[in-house]
Every structure is written in C-alpha cells, then in structure tokens.
Amino acid sequence: MKAIILAGGSGTRLWPVSRYGLPKQFIKLNGGKSLLCQTVERLAAVVPLKDIFVITNEDYHFHVQEDLKSVSPDIQDNIILEPVGRNTAPAIALVMKYCLEKLKCAKSEVVFICPSDHILEPVEKFARYAKQAEVAAKAGSIVTFGIKPSRPETGYGYIKAGTRIVTCQKSQVKNKKSADSVKPAACESLFANVYKVAHFTEKPDRAIAEKYLKDGNYYWNLGIFAFTIGAMLAEFKAYAPEISRKMGQTFAKMTADFKDIPPISIDYAVMEKSKNTAVLPIDILWSDVGSWDSLPEVIKPDFQGNVKIGDVIAVDTVKTIVMGENRLISTIGLKDLIIVDTPDALLIARRGQAQRVKEIVDMLKERKRKEVEEHTTTYRHWGSYTVLEEGPRYKIKRIVVKPGQKLSHQVHYHRSEHWVIVKGTAKATIGKKSFIVHENESTYVPKSTGHRVGNPGKVPLEIIEVQNGEYVGEDDIVRLDDAYERRRH
Amino acid sequence: MKAIILAGGSGTRLWPVSRYGLPKQFIKLNGGKSLLCQTVERLAAVVPLKDIFVITNEDYHFHVQEDLKSVSPDIQDNIILEPVGRNTAPAIALVMKYCLEKLKCAKSEVVFICPSDHILEPVEKFARYAKQAEVAAKAGSIVTFGIKPSRPETGYGYIKAGTRIVTCQKSQVKNKKSADSVKPAACESLFANVYKVAHFTEKPDRAIAEKYLKDGNYYWNLGIFAFTIGAMLAEFKAYAPEISRKMGQTFAKMTADFKDIPPISIDYAVMEKSKNTAVLPIDILWSDVGSWDSLPEVIKPDFQGNVKIGDVIAVDTVKTIVMGENRLISTIGLKDLIIVDTPDALLIARRGQAQRVKEIVDMLKERKRKEVEEHTTTYRHWGSYTVLEEGPRYKIKRIVVKPGQKLSHQVHYHRSEHWVIVKGTAKATIGKKSFIVHENESTYVPKSTGHRVGNPGKVPLEIIEVQNGEYVGEDDIVRLDDAYERRRH
Numbered sequence: 015m016k017a018i019i020l021a022g023g024s025g026t027r028l029w030p031v032s033r034y035g036l037p038k039q040f041i042k043l044n045g046g047k048s049l050l051c052q053t054v055e056r057l058a059a060v061v062p063l064k065d066i067f068v069i070t071n072e073d074y075h076f077h078v079q080e081d082l083k084s085v086s087p088d089i090q091d092n093i094i095l096e097p098v099g100r101n102t103a104p105a106i107a108l109v110m111k112y113c114l115e116k117l118k119c120a121k122s123e124v125v126f127i128c129p130s131d132h133i134l135e136p137v138e139k140f141a142r143y144a145k146q147a148e149v150a151a152k153a154g155s156i157v158t159f160g161i162k163p164s165r166p167e168t169g170y171g172y173i174k175a176g177t178r179i180v181t182c183q184k185s186q187v188k189n190k191k192s193a194d195s196v197k198p199a200a201c202e203s204l205f206a207n208v209y210k211v212a213h214f215t216e217k218p219d220r221a222i223a224e225k226y227l228k229d230g231n232y233y234w235n236l237g238i239f240a241f242t243i244g245a246m247l248a249e250f251k252a253y254a255p256e257i258s259r260k261m262g263q264t265f266a267k268m269t270a271d272f273k274d275i276p277p278i279s280i281d282y283a284v285m286e287k288s289k290n291t292a293v294l295p296i297d298i299l300w301s302d303v304g305s306w307d308s309l310p311e312v313i314k315p316d317f318q319g320n321v322k323i324g325d326v327i328a329v330d331t332v333k334t335i336v337m338g339e340n341r342l343i344s345t346i347g348l349k350d351l352i353i354v355d356t357p358d359a360l361l362i363a364r365r366g367q368a369q370r371v372k373e374i375v376d377m378l379k380e381r382k383r384k385e386v387e388e389h390t391t392t393y394r395h396w397g398s399y400t401v402l403e404e405g406p407r408y409k410i411k412r413i414v415v416k417p418g419q420k421l422s423h424q425v426h427y428h429r430s431e432h433w434v435i436v437k438g439t440a441k442a443t444i445g446k447k448s449f450i451v452h453e454n455e456s457t458y459v460p461k462s463t464g465h466r467v468g469n470p471g472k473v474p475l476e477i478i479e480v481q482n483g484e485y486v487g488e489d490d491i492v493r494l495d496d497a498y499e500r501r502r503h
Numbered sequence: 504m505k506a507i508i509l510a511g512g513s514g515t516r517l518w519p520v521s522r523y524g525l526p527k528q529f530i531k532l533n534g535g536k537s538l539l540c541q542t543v544e545r546l547a548a549v550v551p552l553k554d555i556f557v558i559t560n561e562d563y564h565f566h567v568q569e570d571l572k573s574v575s576p577d578i579q580d581n582i583i584l585e586p587v588g589r590n591t592a593p594a595i596a597l598v599m600k601y602c603l604e605k606l607k608c609a610k611s612e613v614v615f616i617c618p619s620d621h622i623l624e625p626v627e628k629f630a631r632y633a634k635q636a637e638v639a640a641k642a643g644s645i646v647t648f649g650i651k652p653s654r655p656e657t658g659y660g661y662i663k664a665g666t667r668i669v670t671c672q673k674s675q676v677k678n679k680k681s682a683d684s685v686k687p688a689a690c691e692s693l694f695a696n697v698y699k700v701a702h703f704t705e706k707p708d709r710a711i712a713e714k715y716l717k718d719g720n721y722y723w724n725l726g727i728f729a730f731t732i733g734a735m736l737a738e739f740k741a742y743a744p745e746i747s748r749k750m751g752q753t754f755a756k757m758t759a760d761f762k763d764i765p766p767i768s769i770d771y772a773v774m775e776k777s778k779n780t781a782v783l784p785i786d787i788l789w790s791d792v793g794s795w796d797s798l799p800e801v802i803k804p805d806f807q808g809n810v811k812i813g814d815v816i817a818v819d820t821v822k823t824i825v826m827g828e829n830r831l832i833s834t835i836g837l838k839d840l841i842i843v844d845t846p847d848a849l850l851i852a853r854r855g856q857a858q859r860v861k862e863i864v865d866m867l868k869e870r871k872r873k874e875v876e877e878h879t880t881t882y883r884h885w886g887s888y889t890v891l892e893e894g895p896r897y898k899i900k901r902i903v904v905k906p907g908q909k910l911s912h913q914v915h916y917h918r919s920e921h922w923v924i925v926k927g928t929a930k931a932t933i934g935k936k937s938f939i940v941h942e943n944e945s946t947y948v949p950k951s952t953g954h955r956v957g958n959p960g961k962v963p964l965e966i967i968e969v970q971n972g973e974y975v976g977e978d979d980i981v982r983l984d985d986a987y988e989r990r991r992h
Contacts (some may be wrong), residue, residue: 030831030833327863327866327867329859329862329863330856330859341846341847341848341849342519342847342848342849342867342872342874343848343849343851344519344848344849344850344851344863345850345851345852346850346851346852346853346856346857346859346860346862346863347852347853347855347856347859348840348851348852348853351837351840351851353851355849357830358830358831359830359831359832359833360830360831360832360833360844360849361833361834361835362832362833362834362835362837362840362842362851363834363835363836363837364835364836364837366836367819367835367836368835370818370819370835370836371835373818373835374816374818374833374835377816378816378831383831385831402891402892402899403891403901405925405926405965407925407926408925408926408965408967410891410899410901410967412892412899430943432921432923432945434921434923434969434971436894436896436897436969436971437894437896437897453971454919454971454972456921456945456947456969458945476894476897478897478899478967478969480923480925480945480967482923482925482942482943483943
C-alpha cells in the first residue's frame with residue numbers, strides 16, 4: 015500500500031497564522047510538529063516510511079521538503095508535484111499515474127489517500143482502521159472513512175451507510191444483504207464494519223444536518239480514501255472520462271498539461287456517482303482544525319477552560335483561546351474569546367464565530383493587504399527572511415541561509431545593501447569579487463551591482479541586511495541566474 | 504498669575520501605553536498632542552505663555568522639554584526640576600520658592616496649580632473659571648475646582664461646599680453668611696459661585712459616595728488650586744512646619760535637600776486642615792483619563808459605540824475600544840471590550856474592569872519584566888532608540904539623534920557595533936579618529952574601543968545599529984563622559 019498525503023491546499027481559515035504563503039498543513043499549532051509532520055508520522059504506523067508520498071504544488075514544494083526531512087531525510091524527495099492546484103480529482107489521477115509509472119505499482123496496489131491537516135488520535139487506533147480499509151480496498155471497494163457526527167455540522171460532507179459488507183481476501187464475500195450471517199472467523203476481526211455507501215451529501219442545511227445526526231446512520235466524510243488503482247481507474251473512466259484520458263499520457267506529459275484539467279473534487283467527480291463506494295465508520299479523536307473554534311479539540315484546555323500558547327498573563331479569564339508568539343498578552347475579565355497574535359496582525363473573535371475569519375480575509379484580499387499573503391517571515395528554498403522594519407527609504411531584514419545554500423545572483427537598481435553577519439560565515443560575490451565574510455564582519459553591495467550570498471559552512475548563516483535607496487520594494491530585483499529555477503523566489 | 508503644571512507622576516493606569524518610562528502626561532492618546540501639551544495650551548488661554556511653568560523630575564525632564572518646545576520654543580526651559588518625586592505638598596512648596604526667588608514674585612502673586620494629565624473642555628469655559636478662581640484667590644482664599652459627581656465614584660476625593668463667599672477685589676467682602684444679599688454688581692459675573700469648603704473626604708466607600716451623589720452639595724476634587732503665595736505660606740507654616748522650614752533656605756539648598764522631605768500630598772498636608780479653603784464648582788467636560796474605561800470621555804465613540812485608533816478591521820463589533828499602533832487589528836463579534844496594542848505588549852480587558860490593569864502591572868513588576876518600565880522605543884535627551892530585534896548574540900536598534908545632539912562618549916567590553924546610516928549625516932569618533940559618515944555609509948566600532956556619535960546636521964540622523972557579542976545587555980556601557988550629566992541615560 016502507498017500512502018499519499020494531499021498537501022496542496024492554501025486555506026486561510028486559521029488566519030492570521032495560516033496565510034497563502036504558509037497554509038494550515040505547515041503550521042505548528044502547539045509549537046511542536048506541523049500538522050503535515052504529524053500526518054506523516056501517523057501514516058508511518060501503517061506503511062513503511064518509504065511508501066509515504068506527499069502531493070503538493072510548486073509554491074509549497076520546499077515547505078513539504080523541510081517537513082519530510084524533519085521526519086526522515088530518506089523521504090525528503092517523496093514528493094509528487096502538481097504544477098498548479100486543480101482540486102482533489104486531478105491530484106488523485108496524477109498520484110495514480112505516478113504510482114503506475116514511477117513506482118511501478120500494479121493496478122492491484124492499494125492507495126491510501128489522506129488530508130495533510132487533520133488530527134486523528136490515537137495513532138495505534140488509526141493504524142488498525144487503515145489496515146481494515148486496506149483489506150476492504152483489496153477486496154474491490156473504494157473505501158472512505160466516516161466518523162459519527164457529534165453536532166449538526168453544516169460545513170462537512172455526510173455519508174449514509176447502507177448495508178454491511180463482509181470482505182475477506184480469501185472468501186471475497188461481497189455485498190451480501192444477509193452479511194451478518196456470513197462470518198468468516200479468520201477475517202472478521204480485521205474488517206468487522208464496512209458498509210456500502212447509500213449516498214453522499216455535501217454540506218447539508220441545518221435542518222437536514224439535524225435529521226442526519228438523529229438518524230444514526232450518517233457519518234462525516236473525513237476525506238480519507240483507500241482503493242486499488244484498478245478500482246479507481248474504472249471509476250474515472252466511467253465518471254471523469256476527460257481526466258481519465260489525460261492519464262493515458264506519460265506522467266511528464268500529464269504534468270505538463272495539468273493546467274488544462276478543470277478543477278474538481280474527487281467527491282463530485284467520482285465518489286458521489288460511483289456504485290462501488292464503502293464507508294468504514296471509525297471511532298477516534300478527529301479534528302479538521304477547521305477554525306480557531308476547534309483548537310480545544312487539538313490542545314487540551316486547562317482547568318479554567320483556557321488554551322494558552324505563548325507569553326500570557328490572564329486575570330479572571332475563562333474559556334478563552336490565546337495563541338501568542340513573542341509578545342506579552344495580558345487579559346482581564348474575559349470569557350469565550352479567541353485571541354490570535356502574530357507579528358503583523360492580531361485577531362480577536364468571539365468563540366463560536368471563528369469561521370467568520372473568512373470575512374476578514376476577504377476584506378484583506380480586496381484591499382490587496384499583504385497580511386493575507388505572507389508573514390513577516392518568508393520562507394524560501396535557501397532559508398528565510400524576516401522584515402524587521404521598513405521606513406520611507408530603508409528596509410531591514412534578518413536573512414537566514416541554510417548550510418550549503420545560496421541565494422540567486424541578483425541586481426537591484428534602486429537600493430544598496432549593507433550586510434552584517436551576526437552568525438555563521440558567508441561567501442559573498444559582489445561585482446567580480448568573491449570573498450568570505452565572518453561573524454561580526456560586514457560588507458556592502460552598491461546599487462546596480464551583481465551580487466550573491468551563500469552559506470559555505472555547516473551552521474545556519476544569519477545576516478542583518480540594511481537596504482537603503484529611493485525604492486526598497488521586493489520587486490526591484492533582476493535575477494541573473496536562479497539557483498532554484500522557481501517561479502516564486 | 505503664574506500657572507504651574509504638576510508633571511512628575513509616573514502612573515501606569517493606562518498600561519501598556521503608559522509605562523514608567525513614558526507616563527500618562529506624555530501620551531498622545533488620539534495620535535495628536537500629549538495630555539501635557541493640551542494642558543499647556545489650555546492654560547495659555549488664561550495667562551501669557553511665559554507665565555506657564557512645569558514642575559517635574561529628572562527622569563521626565565527632556566520629555567517635558569520636548570512637549571514645551573512643541574508648543575513654543577520660548578518656553579522650553581520653563582521647567583522646575585524636583586531632584587526626586589515627593590508628592591504634591593513638597594512640589595508646591597518648591598514651586599512657591601521658585602516663584603519668590605527666581606521669578607521675583609510678590610507674596611500677593613496668585614499661583615494656579617493643575618495636573619498635567621487631565622482633560623477639561625471647552626478651553627474658553629475653563630479660562631473663565633480660572634479667572635474667577637484668580638479673583639477669589641486674590642481675595643485671600645485657597646481655591647479648589649470642584650465638579651458635580653455623575654456617579655458614586657470611590658476613587659476620587661470629594662469636597663463638601665459650605666456657605667457661599669462673595670469676593671471682590673475692591674470690596675474684599677469675605678465669608679459673609681448672608682452672602683446672597685451682598686451683590687456688588689461689578690464683580691458678581693466674575694465670581695458668582697465660590698463656597699467655603701465644609702470638608703474634604705478622600706476616596707469614600709461606595710455607600711458614602713452614593714450619599715454624596717444624592718446630597719448635591721459634594722463635588723469631586725479636581726486637584727486644581729489657585730492661591731496667593733502668601734496665603735499658602737501661612738497654611739504651610741501652620742500645618743506643615745517642617746516643609747515650611749525648608750522654604751527658609753535658598754531654592755538651590757531646598758532642591759539639594761529635597762530628598763529629605765517626606766512625601767505627602769497637598770490634600771493631606773494642608774487642604775484638609777486649612778480653614779481658608781474655598782471651592783469653585785465648575786460645569787465643564789472633565790476626565791482624569793484614569794483608566795482605559797474612561798477613553799470614551801476623551802475620544803467620541805462612533806455610531807456603533809466603538810473607539811478605534813489605528814489599523815482596525817471590525818466585524819460585528821460594538822462598544823469596544825481599540826487602541827492600535829502599527830499592526831493590523833481585526834475583531835469579530837465583540838462587545839464591551841478594551842484592546843490596547845503596543846509593539847511588545849497587548850492588553851485585552853472587559854470594559855468596566857480596566858482599573859484591574861494594576862493587577863497586571865503589579866505582576867509584571869514582581870517578575871521584573873521590562874514591559875512595565877520601558878517601551879521598545881526609549882527616549883533620551885539626544886533622541887531615541889528602538890530595539891528592533893534581539894537574538895542570543897546580537898541586538899538591532901534604530902537610533903535617532905536630533906540635530907546638534909550627541910550620545911555620550913562610551914565603551915562596551917562585550918560587543919562590537921556596526922552602524923549603517925540610513926538618514927542624515929553622522930559625526931563618528933571611534934578610538935582616536937573622528938570622521939563624517941553619510942547616508943548609505945556604514946562604520947564599525949570594535950569591542951573595548953571608545954566611541955561617540957553625534958548629529959552635526961540639520962535633519963534627524965537615523966542609524967541602524969547591529970550589536971554583536973557574547974553579551975548585548977544595556978548595562979555593558981562605560982560612559983567616559985556624559986553629554987547630559989544625567990543619572991539615567
């Protein structure tokens with residue numbers, strides 16, 4: 015079985031922490047591991063690490079690479095790159111093509127697909143369910159994970175479970191109406207509860223959601239799927255023929271033409287139409303961390319019902335979520351609030367209204383505000399830079415270059431740059447000269463002079479860069495070559 | 504008449520904006536003028552600018568100087584310096600000594616004392632009341648300003664008005680019980696309502712405050728006084744003989760010995776005991792801006808009852824006070840909250856509980872947190888510095904030096920410094936060399952090397968300083984001389 019993590023989303027429901035430049039899957043919510051890392055580690059309990067792959071797009075390539083590397087350097091290149099996001103159906107098609115062509119998988123290989131930004135606990139329980147799903151998928155079904163609704167949520171998709179399936183690799187007993195009477199003792203424990211899907215319903219209204227909740231036969235669709243490549247190919251052929259046709263090409267050609275595939279979700283394209291879908295109800299601690307309101311599902315509140323991250327002094331404060339970073343946050347007499355603090359943007363919302371962050375994000379997009387796109391720290395392949403201050407004729411950045419990495423060879427026409435090395439050793443090329451700059455030394459790049467900086471050393475290089483000139487916008491840059499050949503640099 | 508502003512307080516009731524290093528009187532609440540500047544301008548409607556003086560202590564000397572200069576360079580030195588704060592009675596004694604010795608005032612001169620951090624509007628009305636108080640003071644009384652209570656406030660002092668006084672410079676009719684029958688037409692309009700003080704009550708409990716509110720004869724004590732030097736001297740002699748004795752010395756000697764005077768307020772030392780006190784009820788818009796809760800008294804709320812300063816996006820938010828600076832603040836579904844944001848500390852409090860900021864401040868003091876002492880920007884005689892970032896072995900500051908000013912000649916033993924000039928022209932002295940550094944040039948100060956920087960130019964000098972070394976604390980400094988001879992630098 016190959017486990018594939020979908021990590022191309024650019025959600026901003028956890029704004030101001032999640033932004034286009036750093037979406038939810040890469041966020042370290044409790045200062046520890048990113049949701050993507052947690053997902054990788056969860057899957058490592060199901061399949062060998064080498065069989066875990068992440069599909070993402072160019073913009074998030076190096077974020078994924080960093081996260082994978084932090085789990086194990088061996089899998090840092092287990093990445094399938096979409097040239098552009100086209101929602102889940104084309105992504106899953108590309109994944110299958112990758113498996114067939116690059117990994118030489120047979121059509122009987124099971125692919126286990128899951129989102130990169132959910133919480134499922136405990137891991138051992140998840141692994142047992144994943145094994146059950148694998149068995150059911152091997153037996154032919156396209157298996158989804160469903161979880162018992164705990165509230166009449168209108169933001170999720172619902173799956174109605176139909177008749178029970180008893181699948182067994184040996185007996186291949188499928189879809190018997192009187193399934194209960196057929197109990198092959200050998201496999202019963204592994205896949206006790208798999209049901210035919212009666213139907214899918216995407217985001218029902220409140221009244222229907224309440225009906226579903228009462229009914230007891232409905233499950234939330236977790237967006238986790240297990241299927242053999244062969245089974246899914248058949249469904250694509252039947253219900254998404256244009257995507258299916260693209261899969262007739264090579265992986266390289268399919269990638270090159272990827273932008274021409276219309277975006278569509280796997281649910282709309284295939285799952286809702288397929289007659290071969292099954293649901294495995296799972297009983298596990300799950301959260302899609304869909305808004306700040308769901309944070310207490312991820313981080314256990316203290317005895318006052320507060321979740322406090324960062325430097326917080328709370329007086330007479332209860333049931334309040336505080337997500338801080340470096341600054342001191344003090345609260346007095348609060349109840350049922352959400353406070354999320356980042357270096358350049360602060361959110362304060364009433365609990366239960368966190369999904370309205372969307373309204374703020376939409377306003378910011380409309381006003382072309384940078385706070386919805388990037389953080390003050392921007393991550394690049396070579397490291398990161400943080401804007402410390404910007405004035406009318408100057409900008410100050412802290413630049414961190416990873417060992418062995420270098421920035422592109424570039425020229426600025428409107429600004430000169432002063433570099434002070436505060437940590438590590440830099441190799442600077444300014445004009446035609448190349449030289450080494452040590453900690454506590456500085457150098458200067460005049461306007462219109464080609465320059466490049468790299469870290470030839472073994473520890474991260476930290477530079478304070480003071481830009482000076484009549485214009486200090488990021489777009490005053492001409493790249494003479496690009497060490498990474500990326501669109502976004 | 505001389506108008507004296509008391510500006511030595513170090514209140515933190517508006518923390519995190521007001522801190523020890525920048526107390527309330529220097530705060531620009533609505534981005535405009537400081538409360539001190541507003542006080543100076545209010546008094547300028549009563550007396551000529553040259554007759555307005557500010558008493559403060561060393562720590563706030565240059566803050567006061569800056570504010571006075573912003574009103575008029577002519578009065579930037581109208582400052583009476585207490586070597587150390589000793590509350591209002593010693594301060595007023597020092598003021599009187601200053602008036603007698605330095606300004607050559609007669610004992611019949613009226614002194615008008617007022618706090619530096621209150622709001623009184625409109626100015627014209629205030630000026631009319633001040634003139635009334637002057638006339639009453641000239642006639643012999645120690646006159647206080649009282650305002651009709653609007654709520655049973657337990658945090659203020661109360662004055663009970665007794666019988667009416669009709670004073671007139673010519674007729675000198677004083678303290679007649681049948682005052683109403685004596686109406687010299689010529690002066691009636693000027694000092695219609697001045698009453699003997701029946702008694703003062705400092706901070707009554709709730710029940711008493713409610714009685715006072717109902718009674719109708721009680722007024723809040725605004726801490727504004729008018730008196731002739733002679734009249735007040737007599738009271739000091741009678742009720743504060745030890746302070747009175749100090750006044751027998753020269754101003755210089757009195758200043759030198761100032762620290763030996765026990766701290767005591769003018770209310771406790773004199774006013775509550777004196778039999779010569781009067782109250783002038785005034786009907787004016789007044790606020791002591793005593794907590795964030797009182798902000799709507801100073802800044803008119805919008806149609807949703809919000810006060811919004813800074814970069815604020817508010818969704819479905821009412822009756823909320825937001826005091827922002829540079830960062831974006833977004834709110835969703837809030838009501839009755841106070842949000843105060845500064846670069847290094849954030850306060851979020853329920854409205855009506857803002858006085859509990861004291862609890863936060865006390866905790867911070869106990870933990871020796873810098874956020875209660877100084878802002879990220881620290882003001883000095885020569886200009887200011889802002890800490891932009893601090894890392895384990897480095898610190899980055901933006902330093903602004905005023906034209907014609909210079910920092911002290913100094914040495915650091917644990918850090919070297921890189922200076923990049925981003926605006927203006929610097930005169931640097933490093934070791935034995937002195938030289939000019941222009942905009943977009945940089946220079947370097949090695950460890951243990953004497954250095955000084957000054958601004959010989961006509962525009963502010965802005966330097967980005969990158970400190971590097973094994974210790975970058977502010978106390979690694981040896982001043983070889985001090986351009987300002989101050990204790991705190």
